Amino acid sequence: MRIMKAEQFGLQREVEYGTPEQNETVRQIVEAIRTEGDGALLRYTEQLDRVQLDASSLRVTQEEIQAAYGKVDAAFLTAIREAAVNIRVFHEKQMRSSWMDLQPDGTMLGQILRPLKRVGVYVPGGKAAYPSSVLMNVIPAQVAGVPEIVMVTPPSTGGKAGIDPYILVAAAEAGVKEMYRVGGAQAIAALAYGTASIAPVDKICGPGNIYVALAKRAVFGAVDIDSIAGPSEIVVLADEGANASYIAADLLSQAEHDEMASAILVTPSEKLGAEVAAEVERQLATLPREAIARASIDSYGAVLLVESIEAGIAVVNKLAPEHLEVLTVDPMSLLGLIENAGAIFLGPYSSEPVGDYFAGPNHIIPTNGTARFSSPVNVDDFLKKSSLIYYSKEALLKNGNSIMTLARHEGLEAHARAIQIRLEQEGK
Secondary structure, three states: OEEEEHHHOOOOOOOOOOOHHHHHHHHHHHHHHHHHOHHHHHHHHHHHHOOOOOHHHOEOOHHHHHHHHOOOOHHHHHHHHHHHHHHHHHHHOOOOOOEEEEOOOOOEEEEEEEEOOEEEEEOOOOOOOOHHHHHHHHHHHHHHOOOEEEEEOOOEEOOEEEOOHHHHHHHHHHOOOEEEOOOHHHHHHHHHHOOOOOOOOOEEEOOOOHHHHHHHHHHEOOEEEOOOOOOOEEEEEEOOOOOHHHHHHHHHHHHOOOOOOEEEEEEOOHHHHHHHHHHHHHHHOOOOOHHHHHHHHHHHOEEEEOOOHHHHHHHHHHHOOOEEEEEOOOHHHHHHHOOOOOEEEEOOOOOHHHHHHOOOOOOOOOOOOHHHOOOOOOHHHHEEEEEEEEOOHHHHHHHHHHHHHHHHHOOOHHHHHHHHHHHHHHOO
């Protein structure tokens, strides 16, 4: 693991927009689904996933879902149910209400909040299955009141035929009743534009590979999307008293996600930095996903040495990491100085997987430095807001001239006349 001064390290990560060839492939797939519907969807499923389906077998049946329960162990079922409760309780605290404000002159202004009607959740089936991501997408939408939630996932998971039963069980436990065995860019396009078998949605959420990310980018505007997620990231800010083995384990917890994942320690302690680097090597040797984690650590891992914890916080704010762990003597005292981080984990017992799986906050968090301006998935992502304006005659007569002044200043005479005609008739 590289050890260097913070100023020697590139503090910004490039957003992945794919190669020209990948973009063209996605463009062709999306256009084919938009114009041909189920025919193209089935064709690409056979071509890319090596699974031959017909329209009648796209939807996962209730019998398959029930059969999946017999394939998962009891401990998983208990854990997923406990996690679902925690996630639901946390997101219920985010709910807001519509409001209206009545003025003395009879004017009423307000905001009406309504849930989206139909949301699509993408669940990847590539290198590993992530049942926890199902909960993190579905539960906030449910809390928001979304009446229709549909899940799509590839017809094979982790290179093995069939949908991972743990994904099906997690979706069923979260309350999803509509699931389809389609993946990749073709699934995103089907959700966006609809086919004979899959009705279109208002928003698409969930992580995926580069083709899924590019497809989400391509359909944005026809539908809303959560984000274009990049590789996972973790930054640990630690002082000399932190436990090196804890830090190494937490860095590797993100490095094992993907070869492009980023795991960084920021510390003023050269001694701790050396201990963590050595501990990472020791722990790497026994990881089942050693090859992936090692590629991540070699390419994107680093120990960044700073003059002080305060200087470290400045580095953290520039990195704007997805996950930030603060392992210092008094982490709570630093909280007010941290401006840019998707999720903040304070203290030695708040290991990143606590948030990934169980505590309740959402683990779908902004990556690639976008925590500077965006937030984890939350209930608001599934609500739309309408402004409410009821203007009284008294208010219009009082403010009409000001409204016309602004309209005419912008050269919009018809705007001004829409007010003037009322003043002329109502002001009599």
